[in-house]
Amino acid sequence: MPNHYIRFGTHAEKKFFYGIYSDYYDGIFINGNMLAYTPKSMVSFLLQINNDKRILIDPQTHAFQHDVDLIRNKKGVDVKSSLSSLAEYYGEPISTCLLNNTPAIPSVFTDEIMEKFCRNVGKFQLDTILNTVDGLEEKRYIDFAKEEQTVNDVQNITDIVAPYFYIESIDSPWIDLNIKLVNKTKEVFNNNTVIGQIVISAQLLNNPGISTLLAKYKTCLCDEYFIWIDGFSEDEQNTASLKNFIYFISELSKTNRPVTNLYGGYFSIILSKFLNGFSAVSHGLEYGESRKVVPVGGGLPMSKYYFWPLHRRIKQEMFINLLAANNWSDLSTNQDFENIICNCQSCKDIDKFFDSYPVKRGGRTFNYPTTKAKEHSLKHYLYCKKKEFEYITNTELNEILLELKKAHDTYSPQLDRGEVDYLLNWKNAIEQSLQILS
Amino acid sequence: MLIMTEIYIQQKIVNILKNTCLIVMDEVPVLTRCADIVYRNDQNELISIEVKLADWKKAIKQAKDHSLVVDRAYICLPEPKQKDVFLKKIKKYLGDASIGLLFYSEINGEECLKQIIEADKNQRCWRASRVILEKYLYA
Numbered sequence A: 001m002p003n004h005y006i007r008f009g010t011h012a013e014k015k016f017f018y019g020i021y022s023d024y025y026d027g028i029f030i031n032g033n034m035l036a037y038t039p040k041s042m043v044s045f046l047l048q049i050n051n052d053k054r055i056l057i058d059p060q061t062h063a064f065q066h067d068v069d070l071i072r073n074k075k076g077v078d079v080k081s082s083l084s085s086l087a088e089y090y091g092e093p094i095s096t097c098l099l100n101n102t103p104a105i106p107s108v109f110t111d112e113i114m115e116k117f118c119r120n121v122g123k124f125q126l127d128t129i130l131n132t133v134d135g136l137e138e139k140r141y142i143d144f145a146k147e148e149q150t151v152n153d154v155q156n157i158t159d160i161v162a163p164y165f166y167i168e169s170i171d172s173p174w175i176d177l178n179i180k181l182v183n184k185t186k187e188v189f190n191n192n193t194v195i196g197q198i199v200i201s202a203q204l205l206n207n208p209g210i211s212t213l214l215a216k217y218k219t220c221l222c223d224e225y226f227i228w229i230d231g232f233s234e235d236e237q238n239t240a241s242l243k244n245f246i247y248f249i250s251e252l253s254k255t256n257r258p259v260t261n262l263y264g265g266y267f268s269i270i271l272s273k274f275l276n277g278f279s280a281v282s283h284g285l286e287y288g289e290s291r292k293v294v295p296v297g298g299g300l301p302m303s304k305y306y307f308w309p310l311h312r313r314i315k316q317e318m319f320i321n322l323l324a325a326n327n328w329s330d331l332s333t334n335q336d337f338e339n340i341i342c343n344c345q346s347c348k349d350i351d352k353f354f355d356s357y358p359v360k361r362g363g364r365t366f367n368y369p370t371t372k373a374k375e376h377s378l379k380h381y382l383y384c385k386k387k388e389f390e391y392i393t394n395t396e397l398n399e400i401l402l403e404l405k406k407a408h409d410t411y412s413p414q415l416d417r418g419e420v421d422y423l424l425n426w427k428n429a430i431e432q433s434l435q436i437l438s
Numbered sequence B: 001m002l003i004m005t006e007i008y009i010q011q012k013i014v015n016i017l018k019n020t021c022l023i024v025m026d027e028v029p030v031l032t033r034c035a036d037i038v039y040r041n042d043q044n045e046l047i048s049i050e051v052k053l054a055d056w057k058k059a060i061k062q063a064k065d066h067s068l069v070v071d072r073a074y075i076c077l078p079e080p081k082q083k084d085v086f087l088k089k090i091k092k093y094l095g096d097a098s099i100g101l102l103f104y105s106e107i108n109g110e111e112c113l114k115q116i117i118e119a120d121k122n123q124r125c126w127r128a129s130r131v132i133l134e135k136y137l138y139a
Helices: A011-017 A019-024 A033-036 A038-047 A061-065 A081-090 A092-101 A110-135 A138-145 A175-190 A212-216 A237-252 A267-269 A316-325 A336-341 A350-354 A371-394 A397-414 A420-438 B006-018 B057-066 B084-095 B128-139
Strands: A002-006 A029-030 A054-058 A157-162 A194-199 A224-229 A260-261 A278-284 A306-307 A312-314 A356-361 A364-369 B026-028 B033-039 B044-051 B072-078 B100-107 B110-117
Touching: A002 A054, A002 A371, A011 A038, A011 A312, A011 B026, A019 A371, A019 B100, A029 A033, A033 A038, A033 A054, A033 A110, A038 A110, A054 A157, A061 A081, A061 A336, A081 A092, A092 A260, A092 B057, A110 A138, A110 A157, A110 A175, A110 B006, A138 A157, A157 B084, A157 B100, A175 A194, A175 A212, A175 A278, A175 A306, A194 A306, A212 A224, A224 A237, A224 B026, A237 A260, A237 A278, A267 A278, A267 A397, A278 A312, A306 A316, A312 A316, A316 A350, A316 A397, A364 B033, A364 B044, A364 B128, A397 A420, A420 B110, B006 B033, B006 B044, B006 B072, B006 B100, B006 B110, B026 B128, B033 B057, B033 B128, B044 B057, B057 B072, B057 B084, B084 B100, B084 B110
Parallel strands: A002 A029, A002 A278, A029 A054, A157 A194, A194 A224, A224 A260, A260 A278, B044 B072, B072 B100
Antiparallel strands: A306 A312, A356 A364, B026 B033, B033 B044, B100 B110
């Protein structure tokens, strides 16, 4: 089964990583800025994570290459406090860039600065949690609990994501710098697993020059690859783009180093079925199956329902239409919904998904989900995700692909034209890629 | 010559409806959208109106979403000059979506809201969201 990683988004989500949810995932991503800004909260959270979970810290170094206006706080005056805190850990050249209100550019990374920078970024990931634990008043209780194995042994954090920057075009000077940063990080932290994070524009996937980029990354010294394709929503891609995505992963997989898609959905989970080396898929809690590189964080999400046969979150309006079209509106008299769609606890109380309150935004009033509705929806989403990973593991690829076609044919007549065509795109891209790969 | 905007028409309609209806509100949250106007008619039905100057296909799509919660959903457009030609074009789309049509016009300073096609009564209202809407209207 591919590894299932979840990205921690807000402190309000903590409870979805404990208790029964511990069985739902294999690893957790922490954003560097959150760790830098609220280390004590993060530590108290991580100590309660099961010991078998992999903990990874995203250093978010790309945040400092964008126009400084993009990383300012809501007032637009200062750089967001969490990113300022992160910059303090990283030191030069980031601190000077922020002081001068200028974005980092490749030329500021001189050889001397680069080594120090890689060391700082690596140490931030290895030491911040341990140092925070050491500084806690409750340290001796934690040590005791560690012996009793009732808290997470955060000393397990030995993996380092090398500093990385976003690559927008094939002639970007960031490509060579990124490779140097990976190699330098491996040189400094030779005994640790060093991860090369590749963050590229979606257009780049379709550029023939991508093979040059791949060749460079294939020879770099990292032990593992993480990939992040800017704003790459699997359900919005045509067959050609999906095939190029498969090609990209398959090429990296040839190096026999594990590849993880940082923001992926069901399509990515299917790929792990036949792309050896494509070992893990990660996503945020409900809202992170694709992510744009900028803005760095933020956004007010609307509550949506994860509709299992379509393997994506759908708006309330679409959900109601589907309930009506299939005579599922009154679930108390209909078992079909439970059998075909979902039998989780949340789905026994469908009305709760719709709980909302009015909020004025931009002069208009919209319904925003209540905290209870969001949690209700999140529980259902996590249940579906777990089911997807298990389903992909236990089902033959042919059957998985047939299910996609079946779902398309069933729901396409009930929805707007083209709404579920992505299911066929997924199927076609996989079938065509398999022919090429074989 | 008066240039009408959507918000201008919206306010005029609200004023017209207020003369005859007890509850009339603009900018009303309905599911994940915001309906331009929602009011209760004399048959105790909840009616939504989506006002648009030109993009009537988008208006129908929005009204169709409103219709999952209200009793009847309408779109309202400025009265076109070639009414018959326009009606021929739009009728099928409205019928397929069970949406009604209103025209707004001003002749010699007189404001006029006309029902051109009556909306079908929604038979499958989503109860949970209807409760939320009613709560908002009566708050």
